[in-house]
Amino acid sequence: MTVAIVGAGLAGLACALELQADGIDAHVFEAGDGVGGRVRTDHVDGFTLDRGFQVALTAYPELHRQLDVDALDLQEFDPGALVWRDGRGSVVADPFRRPATVLSTVTAPIGSILDKARIARLRHRVRSVHPVRLLQSEDVATHHALRDAGFSDTIIDRFFRPLVGGIQLDPELSDSRRMFDIVFRMLADGASAVPARGMQTIPDQLAARLPADAIRLGARVVETSPTSLRIDGGDEIRADAVVVATDGPAAAELLGLPAGGSKSVGCVYFAADRAPIDEKLVVLDGTGRGPVLNVAVMSNVAPSYAPAGRHLIAAALPGHIGATIEDDARAQLRTWWGPEVGAWDHLATVRIEHGQPVQRAPFSPKRPVALADGRFVCGDHRDTASIQGALYSGRRCAQAVAATLTR
Numbered sequence: 565m566t567v568a569i570v571g572a573g574l575a576g577l578a579c580a581l582e583l584q585a586d587g588i589d590a591h592v593f594e595a596g597d598g599v600g601g602r603v604r605t606d607h608v609d610g611f612t613l614d615r616g617f618q619v620a621l622t623a624y625p626e627l628h629r630q631l632d633v634d635a636l637d638l639q640e641f642d643p644g645a646l647v648w649r650d651g652r653g654s655v656v657a658d659p660f661r662r663p664a665t666v667l668s669t670v671t672a673p674i675g676s677i678l679d680k681a682r683i684a685r686l687r688h689r690v691r692s693v694h695p696v697r698l699l700q701s702e703d704v705a706t707h708h709a710l711r712d713a714g715f716s717d718t719i720i721d722r723f724f725r726p727l728v729g730g731i732q733l734d735p736e737l738s739d740s741r742r743m744f745d746i747v748f749r750m751l752a753d754g755a756s757a758v759p760a761r762g763m764q765t766i767p768d769q770l771a772a773r774l775p776a777d778a779i780r781l782g783a784r785v786v787e788t789s790p791t792s793l794r795i796d797g798g799d800e801i802r803a804d805a806v807v808v809a810t811d812g813p814a815a816a817e818l819l820g821l822p823a824g825g826s827k828s829v830g831c832v833y834f835a836a837d838r839a840p841i842d843e844k845l846v847v848l849d850g851t852g853r854g855p856v857l858n859v860a861v862m863s864n865v866a867p868s869y870a871p872a873g874r875h876l877i878a879a880a881l882p883g884h885i886g887a888t889i890e891d892d893a894r895a896q897l898r899t900w901w902g903p904e905v906g907a908w909d910h911l912a913t914v915r916i917e918h919g920q921p922v923q924r925a926p927f928s929p930k931r932p933v934a935l936a937d938g939r940f941v942c943g944d945h946r947d948t949a950s951i952q953g954a955l956y957s958g959r960r961c962a963q964a965v966a967a968t969l970t971r
């Protein structure tokens with residue numbers, strides 16, 4: 565039995581590996597020049613540049629189920645964030661994990677004492693039940709859920725918007741509170757981290773476990789049927805089953821499905837001789853003005869991301885992929901850290917039109933992976949918009965394919 569998989573992102577690779585474990589021959593066809601989909605890394609002048617500011621959350625169950633996590637050599641951010649406002653940064657952290665940050669968190673100008681007590685209550689709520697229960701709770705938009713929980717506009721604008729805007733590409737907090745709850749739970753349970761050699765290490769590790777001839781790069785699929793696909797240029801590939809494991813818009817086009825919404829994101833990489841901060845924390849825009857919502861000095865977290873004596877700064881701009889993105893990022897960061905920002909070297913600008921699928925309330929994961937016409941589909945748009953969702957979707961899809969082929 566042979567299965568043809570369209571797309572060598574995390575979902576496609578996870579699907580291929582699960583099928584291989586079941587003794588089913590899987591072949592992956594990828595339009596690009598490497599594996600990983602949106603999880604890719606470039607190396608420029610000794611710097612490690614992920615294609616957009618990305619992190620792996622160590623609490624993701626599929627990360628441990630499908631990968632050798634120790635081999636990734638994960639470099640962890642410190643838990644919490646540095647909220648930048650009025651020319652200075654205030655550490656806001658989880659005092660249960662970093663007791664030394666209690667005073668800085670309590671005095672941070674992000675909201676009232678009651679707001680901060682509500683964060684502790686939120687932490688307890690999301691950690692007190694199984695994550696599956698969180699995905700089954702009553703659903704509304706995240707900003708409605710936060711207001712219903714009593715949070716003030718101040719803490720929503722100065723803390724939650726830049727935090728969620730960076731992780732879920734949702735500065736308006738209009739996506740599902742179920743997804744927000746899951747992300748907040750993962751942040752409370754584990755660490756945010758990057759592999760020492762870049763995020764590309766994750767798909768590379770998956771691909772290395774497949775046979776050498778299982779992945780065909782530079783093969784753009786333009787048409788699929790339940791038992792075949794056609795490569796741009798005319799090649800037709802026959803198979804017992806076909807899986808489309810691309811991002812949401814590409815899957816909709818290949819499968820004739822309704823197009824789901826997409827959230828875009830830009831990322832500007834700068835190099836500097838001196839780091840603007842010393843902390844291993846994500847910096848959040850506490851002004852509410854943007855367009856940069858968060859910044860990370862990647863070389864503080866993973867020294868391997870920059871040459872000796874240099875620092876790598878990543879500025880993330882959810883929703884902004886326009887022509888002025890570099891100038892806009894530099895102008896904003898100059899108001900934070902002064903004229904020295906003007907001397908930073910621009911390394912790269914990454915524009916990702918489809919950064920994540922929109923996941924509005926009411927949001928239900930585990931969307932069908934077996935389509936009525938006999939084809940299969942997987943990706944984070946079928947589960948949760950995350951590395952966890954992509955890996956789990958691929959594995960779940962492979963199980964559906966195997967069950968169908970072995971009836």
